Amino acid sequence: MARPKATERTAPEKMQEAFWTLLERKPYVQITISDITRESGLNRSAFYYHYTNIPELADDAIAAIYEQPDVTAFIAHIIRQDENIDALREYALRFVDAPERLASIRRLSLIAGPHGSTGLASQLKSYVVGIWLSVLSLDESRLNPGQRIVLEYASSGMLGILGKAQTLLTPDSIEWLARSAVPDTISQLINSLKDGREH
Template structure:
């Protein structure tokens, strides 16, 4: 039996199967996708599928987890400029073909072809990614837990609208100081940094009357 090629033209079997999952989800409902569909689309055999996955749900979890991890934006810090951080993230998000493809894929989960199971998986991986990125403690307090739910819920809401926004939203629509401040505040609230000090710094001119 010939050895598999290891060049740039042939992707690893797992990556091909995850790509096949996303391609199929773009054309049909999740519950109508079968293992046979996956192996046919990916160009692998059933033995290869079951070598890597116990079934379709495990493949779906793996595909979602990898896209969520790859899509994680740069997180702000208490001393960073919220406008600059937001501008960098949004510019990368909207102008990078790779990032837009990840958004397109995650939007499938929140769209009509998704399922409650896929949404739960996306929600769980979103929470875990934020917890890991912000280095939150293993046991979080109620406020942080609710903020996590609020943040991930907002992301899911945006993803559900992404198909209608992707071709109309402009970079300037999102390069907005109010949006940047909101995003920074949410991250700082989750990370339990000096949020009050941050607000005082951002609005110092208003607080001191320097704008008069």
């Protein structure tokens, strides 16, 4: 059997790509193994060699986004206050100017949007919260009630924005947002978690 060329995608990569294509077209709960095999051009044996079920494939596809350092850095960078707000806005504009980064944001929006599921959205929310807590050096189990409310409010808002990213995050609106007080307000809200530490 010939080895795949270095540029050729692996079977899991083909199935993950099929997953995202299908999630664009239909709700997550309606995606079947037959859909994945048809869209990826692979057979059921290939699917079952790598995955047990669709949720396992979905976890793998989503983890591939989380492993992209640019996505994690973007989420972390926005709440850091080690630069002035103008520098943060310029960073945001540069980030969304890259097609591969926009593709990742698009995929995150599919998770949080109407074709996603409660489980997928919860996984995404946990990921965002984990980055914020790591950047702020906070332990989730030690948060006080006020911090928990702020964290729930901010992370639910982030999911709401991601779920409507196609209509909310157009090039014009991104330009407007980057020049508005919104990034500073979001940064201050999340950074306010540090003020609630118990001594």
